[in-house]
Amino acid sequence: MLTYVLLGAFSIFICVFSRFFGHKFGLLDFPDGDRKTHDSAVPLLGGIAVTVPVIIMCGLCVFGMRHMPLYAVLGVVATMFLLVGMIDDSIQIRPLYRLFISTIIFLSAVLVVPALGVDFLLFSFYPNLITPDTWFVMIFTMFCLVGVQNATNMADGKNGLVIGLSLIWTTLLFVYGPFHLQPLLIVLSVGLVLTLIFNLTGRLFLGDSGSYSISACIGLLTVYSYGIGFSEMRADVVALWFLIPIVDCLRLMGERLYKGRSPFRSDQNHLHHILTHWMPWRWGLLVYLSLVAVPSGLSILMPEWVAAWAAVVLVVYLSIVILGKRRFVREIGKV
Secondary structure (H helix, E strand, C coil), X not given: CHHHHHHHHHHHHHHHCHHHHHXXXXXXXXXXXXXXXXXXXEEXXXXXXXXXXXXXXXXXXXHCCCCHHHHHHHHHHHHHHHHHHHHHHHHCCCHHHHHHHHHXXXXXXXXXXXXXXXXXXXXXXXXXXXXXXXXXXXXXXXXHHHHHHHHHHHHCCCCCHHHHHHHHHHHHHHHHCCHHHXXXXXXXXXXXXXXXXXXHCCCCCCHHHHHHHHHHHHHHHHHHHHHHHCCCCCHHHHHHHCHHHXXXXXXXXXXXXXXXXXXXXXXXXCHHHHHHHHCCHHHHHHHHHHHHHHHHHHHHHCHHHHXXXXXXXXXXXXXXXXXXXXXXXXXXXXX
8 A cells, every 4th residue: 555655645746847858858849829729838758657556566566576577567568668759849859760669579578578579360250260360360460569659649628538438448448457556557547647637627638658658558458468367358349449440540540541641641631620629628528438338338248249339339429520611611701
């Protein structure tokens, strides 16, 4: 218990003094009058407040010799993505370079701890185990991990969104994950909750350091938990958890390519932007998180209906996007 209290105190300390550390280390997000409309520079310290306690807990688990390779790799991966994100927050790494770096980090993790790879698939609607070739396992695992990380990073545009999504996914890991992950999940949850309080009031942002490192930890923990608890945690159940951020990411990249633009170029066409055209963000946040939490929760209660929950949430998502865009176009036409 003392460990949790001390790590939670560290998160609070970083959040409270985030402006001081942000100015000292140059980790600030400045408004640009376009995408970034906050009133003044905001510290990008949320990732440190959440991820450093996770790294410390990984180190304590290694020291305690409990599943040592797993926690050692998780700690190293979290540290590397935290550093990569801090560099990106400072000087902005080119997207293709960032994707390459992410792939190398994830690939190294899977090679050291094979349990972090997706080496089989079992769906709720198909009784047989699918075991692809080794080369496909690596490609598919990289696609999943890098995809979740990229989708999470692209969703990081409004206060509370990525932290809220991460809390939902962490809660689901409590339900499905093995017992020995609970200390790490507790530390992750505490850091997310404490940081969320400051993030919702606009006192600090996660930054790329937060979105990269947190999504990497959640992605790896999800793959690991699936490999152990696949009898309950089927592949389609996992896909449902990340469905909305990934579908929104794919839609954005597809639309940008269709318009002859870079798929990594920023815009204000994300789902969270569309929701803000309809309603205040506090309600938009609730809608977005509900699109993830409600079907994921229903899949626990009625796992045989996973495909139905996915179909319903996709219909709702597409309806919001289509109707939201039409409303936005009408409003522009009136100006």
